[in-house]
Amino acid sequence: MDAQFQRAGFHEERVEECHGSILHLQCLKGCDLPPWSAAQTAVSVDVETLRAAEPLPACPRCGGLARPNILMFGDLGWDSSRANEQRERLAEWLEELGQRRARVVVLCLGAGTAIPSVRFHAERTARRLGGALIRINPRDTWVPTGQICLESGALAGLSAIEAALAQG
Ligand SMILES: [Zn+2]
Known part of the structure; x- marks a missing residue:
């Protein structure tokens, strides 16, 4: 949603943003x-009212008001078409991994229990592909039997995995 994966160098077509994107x-x-x-859209904020200032972002086709393509709570107007395409690409890739009987490790970083959709997706994917789940989370540490949780922040957990791999 916050485009951190793209900013970290992941290709746009290798990311699923199940709740949309702040960059769209x-x-x-x-x-x-x-x-x-x-x-190409800059939105400025009126510091007195803390509201977006004119000109507000507009649709390039019809000129109507534009909004972030992010799923909000109780949001019935979210356009999920972009997220749906991402989900389909991910499903195709996971299907391909399953057909190849690829050895899969699912990393679940910082996904909490308050809105557990990412946690559930990671658990389902690891189970479906017979892979390992490594959850890295400083608080919500539950994992299914036989899976792994590193009780830390994401960077510390990933660094620990990298160090372990370097040792062979
Ligand atoms: Zn429009």
């Missing part, structure tokens, strides 16, 4: 323009 906008009028990149 969608049309509030619903003119059917798919979500578009917000890279």
Whole structure:
């Protein structure tokens, strides 16, 4: 959602953002323009009111007001088309891994229990592919039987894995 994977160098087509992306906008009028990149859109904030200042972002097709392409709580207007395409690409890749009987490790970093959709997805994927789940989380440490949890922040956990791999 916050595009950290893309900023870290992951290719756009290798990421699933199940709750949308802060780097994309969608049309509030619903003119059917798919979500578009917000890279060229600057939104300034009025510091007195703490509200977005004019000009507000607009749909390039119909000129209607644009909004972030992010799923909010109780949000019935979120355009999930971009996320759906990402989900389909991921499903195809996971299917391919299953057909190849690839040895899979699912890393689950910092996904808490408050909104457990990412945790559940990681658990299901590891189970379905017969792979290992490594959860790295400083608080929500539960894992299914036989799986691994590193009780730490993501960077410390990943560094520990890297160090262990370097030792062979
Ligand atoms: Zn529009």
